[in-house]
Amino acid sequence: MSNFFETPDRTRNSKRALSSPDNELINDLKRPNYFPANMESPITPSPGETTLTLSEDAIQKISDTLVATFRTHIESIVENVVSSVMSKFNSKLEALEQANTLLITENSDLKANISRLESKLDDQEQYSRRNLVRVSGIQENQSENTDDLIIKLSDAIGSGLSLTEIDRSHRVGKPNPSKPRDIIVKFTSYRARQKVYLSRSKLKDVGYNKTFINEDLTAKRSSLLFNARALVKSGRLLGAWSSDGTILIKDSKSKIHRVNNNDYLNSFRSDDSNR
Template sequence: MPSRHRYRKKSGKQVRSTSEKRKPSGSPTDSLPPKTPRQLVQSTIQMPSVFTFEASTPEQTAENQETEPVSEKQHCDQNQNLSQDSFSMNVSANQKDISYPSTIFNFINDASIDILTTKLSRALMLPQLQDKFAKLFESVAKDLIEGLARDIVQPLKQEIIHLRHELEMKTDDLEQYSRRNSLRISGLPESKEENTEALVMEVLRDLHPDLTASDIDRCHRVGKKNMDRNRQVIVKFVSYRNRHKVISNRRMLRQNRSSVYINEDLTKHRSKLFKLTRDLKAKHLISSTWTYDGRVYVEEQPEGVMRVILCESDLDKYR
């Protein structure tokens, strides 16, 4: 078969033209024309061998740029030689690693991420998914709030109730202490031009003969006027000793003034408790009830144990 190469004589020897000299290469693939990124990806997927990704260095780029261009005829000869050596390349393919620039695979990776991100963003914009996400968020938030209310808010609420009760009791004690020198008189006839102090002194002298007008700090009726009943009179004594002597002898009023009653000046809370204990006595659930220095007492049985009533819950055992 005649050779396709052209020869020229020089110094008695046949040598190949300089322009037709074959380009030296480290591997058969260096003489192939450059491939596009798509062709590289396709060929990479089809090859079963193991790949090693190496980034191209500036020295390799400069070396590739300094290589001489290959003529069309030389390119055909190279393709023929490559076809003849394909079998040997396939045999050695499993033993050698083929290197490709890592930038190509980074490009593919970035493109895949962009596509997945776009599809996920579009999927999240669907009304059905938005409704499901809203319901799920509402359910999780509700469970979280209920857990916080159960673990944190509820104990704090109980503590607030307890502290509030203690504060109310202490406030009631202070208010009752401020009334320790006062008494309330019920059943005194009321008129338009009455002298309240004279009426009070007339009643109190029956219980404490040595009492004088100077022992009374002040006295007046309390509440709104009512034509159907007489309003109470509150009397404040100068000293607790005179007040205590009067309240101790109040049973003497039953002899001369059976319609007049003298009681301690109680707070609103203790007045309510005393009203409840009197109702229990009327139903014969307790033996007796009374007040002393602002405290409400009950007696379950005659000559039995006396108990102090501080709140309504203390009366539950008698109901």
């Protein structure tokens, strides 16, 4: 059997070998086990080319190096993208925070302005009631004349009120069989109103034990006075009343305070409130 590697004429000139094939050589090359198992196939490189044989370890190292390189490159790309996105996000977030701070400030200012306007409107409403009083506890009947009832009360306490000093008077609210409705009295002047209001302390002395004369307060001030009187009943305050629409209280040390809101009033609910 002819040996491929021992045929210099055939290996020296591949073109000639291919152009004039030797039948025996071709048949030998076609045999499946022509080359030994431990021998690589003799691939002859073309002129100027070099054949490179790599081991599995070398291939694995190359693969690992490529994977690491691509991973580093991809991580760098991802990091740049994330950094760019976060930068834009932080910029937007900062702008939103500034806008939110501005809105909070504006909202606080608006609340303060609304509170001032509400207080001013309440003052004006209370001033419009300066000539009014509210009388509660007088028994009610269908044929009554409220002007006559007020004149009778005024005479009893010695206020000296005349009928001409009453602009008008009437019951307020829905009829209640178990409780007489209050009577609103509008006087022709503040001076006439004061005649009756300043004499109210004499009511119990002349038989009007369950009758009370109070200023006609706005809803806000009426609520404040109601809460203040609840503190008087619970022993937190010594007294609570109104004067020309102003709510006044007397603390446990007999010091008088002007109350404008429930927050200030609530500070007297604790036992250790020192004013």
